[in-house]
Amino acid sequence: MDSIDWIERELAALEEASLLRRPAVIDTVSGPEVSIDGRRLILACSNNYLGLAGDERLIDAARVAAVEFGAGSGASPLVSGLTRAQRDLEMRIAAFKGTEDCIIFSSGYLANIGVIQALAGPDDRVFSDELNHASIIDGCRLSRATPVIYRHADMEHLESLLSAGGFRRALIVTDSVFSMDGDVAPLAQLVDVARRHRAMTVVDEAHATGVLGPTGGGALEALGLRGQVDAVVGTMSKALGSAGGFVSGSGDLAAWLRNRARSQIFDTAPVPAAIGAASAALGIVVSEPVRRDRIAELRELLIEGLRDLGYQVGESESAIIPVFVGESDEAMRLSARIRELGVFAPAIRPPSVPAGTARIRLTVMATHSDMHIAQMLDAFAAARDQGSLA
Numbered sequence: 001m002d003s004i005d006w007i008e009r010e011l012a013a014l015e016e017a018s019l020l021r022r023p024a025v026i027d028t029v030s031g032p033e034v035s036i037d038g039r040r041l042i043l044a045c046s047n048n049y050l051g052l053a054g055d056e057r058l059i060d061a062a063r064v065a066a067v068e069f070g071a072g073s074g075a076s077p078l079v080s081g082l083t084r085a086q087r088d089l090e091m092r093i094a095a096f097k098g099t100e101d102c103i104i105f106s107s108g109y110l111a112n113i114g115v116i117q118a119l120a121g122p123d124d125r126v127f128s129d130e131l132n133h134a135s136i137i138d139g140c141r142l143s144r145a146t147p148v149i150y151r152h153a154d155m156e157h158l159e160s161l162l163s164a165g166g167f168r169r170a171l172i173v174t175d176s177v178f179s180m181d182g183d184v185a186p187l188a189q190l191v192d193v194a195r196r197h198r199a200m201t202v203v204d205e206a207h208a209t210g211v212l213g214p215t216g217g218g219a220l221e222a223l224g225l226r227g228q229v230d231a232v233v234g235t236m237s238k239a240l241g242s243a244g245g246f247v248s249g250s251g252d253l254a255a256w257l258r259n260r261a262r263s264q265i266f267d268t269a270p271v272p273a274a275i276g277a278a279s280a281a282l283g284i285v286v287s288e289p290v291r292r293d294r295i296a297e298l299r300e301l302l303i304e305g306l307r308d309l310g311y312q313v314g315e316s317e318s319a320i321i322p323v324f325v326g327e328s329d330e331a332m333r334l335s336a337r338i339r340e341l342g343v344f345a346p347a348i349r350p351p352s353v354p355a356g357t358a359r360i361r362l363t364v365m366a367t368h369s370d371m372h373i374a375q376m377l378d379a380f381a382a383a384r385d386q387g388s389l390a
């Protein structure tokens with residue numbers, strides 16, 4: 001079949017540009033250490049921040065939920081309903097986020113594209129931070145609203161763009177913790193700008209839920225802004241150690257999403273096991289703040305150590321620590337070198353990050369030991385001494 005031969009050429013071009021990507025295959029539970037190709041490696045790139053994905057309590061809860069409600073959910077909620085367990089979890093997440101209601105999607109990706117497409121249409125503008133997650137970008141495209149990109153975390157720029165007018169409604173959307181940089185959006189100012197311009201607000205707390213705030217409620221909780229935005233997006237796939245996404249907000253918002261969010265209406269409801277595990281995780285997130293304290297401790301250790309070694313580390317305020325390299329081939333070499341030394345963290349390259357900002361994106365997990373951090377630093381020290389650093 002030569003109709004599809006072009007793929008072979010495109011793949012070769014990607015390889016040539018150090019942009020071809022291949023996922024690693026993991027043979028173990030996704031814990032602080034994993035086995036890849038028969039080698040034990042420190043996992044330094046997972047979003048399983050609290051280490052709950054491998055927690056026995058979540059695994060048991062998944063099993064119990066599967067026994068009670070089955071392995072699959074059969075159809076989308078509007079067709080064959082949602083389980084009592086899912087509805088209970090929605091109400092618990094609403095309380096956790098300080099909102100009236102919540103609706104669960106099969107993933108955070110689907111939650112983002114669903115909420116943006118449900119809230120904005122062709123006559124509207126979506127104001128989006130230039131470093132927002134791809135699912136937000138895709139949601140903007142699907143909505144057919146006019147996207148307006150503002151400079152990263154630049155509220156003056158946002159305000160000047162909003163002031164231009166010429167649209168029906170405005171929606172401001174931002175990550176709270178940015179997924180490739182680990183910094184936090186200026187949410188207090190954003191809420192203020194939105195209020196003055198009567199703009200709707202969607203804040204994606206994918207990397208903050210469970211990690212930031214006294215009860216793990218996210219960046220909004222940490223900043224005293226619970227209940228101050230129209231829609232809070234979150235995922236059950238990261239700190240909550242399971243799978244699925246959600247949107248929390250008013251009762252009207254939830255009802256509107258059930259009627260208009262295509263990524264829920266035309267998607268089979270999450271499997272009961274995922275709901276069971278996430279439900280167990282939510283309890284642990286609130287009752288074991290020591291896991292958040294541990295992340296804070298480990299990130300300080302790692303950031304200081306990397307800076308001492310001369311690495312350029314970003315302005316992280318979360319469990320995500322970017323180590324900037326620059327060019328893709330350099331980032332690949334550094335990633336390969338630390339992997340030889342027992343640390344697994346792939347190079348993050350365009351299009352995931354802007355050109356010229358390829359990096360190793362490190363994450364700390366509550367279940368990493370001090371020894372794991374020391375080994376990561378040893379690997380980076382050796383890589384630097386061997387000249388893998390640009």
Ligand SMILES: *Cc1c(COP(=O)(O)O)cnc(C)c1O
Binds near residue numbers: 110235
């Ligand atoms: C991971 C991520 C998502 C998607 O969540 P999934 O549950 O993995 O689909 C959405 N937004 C941000 C900022 C993310 O990092």
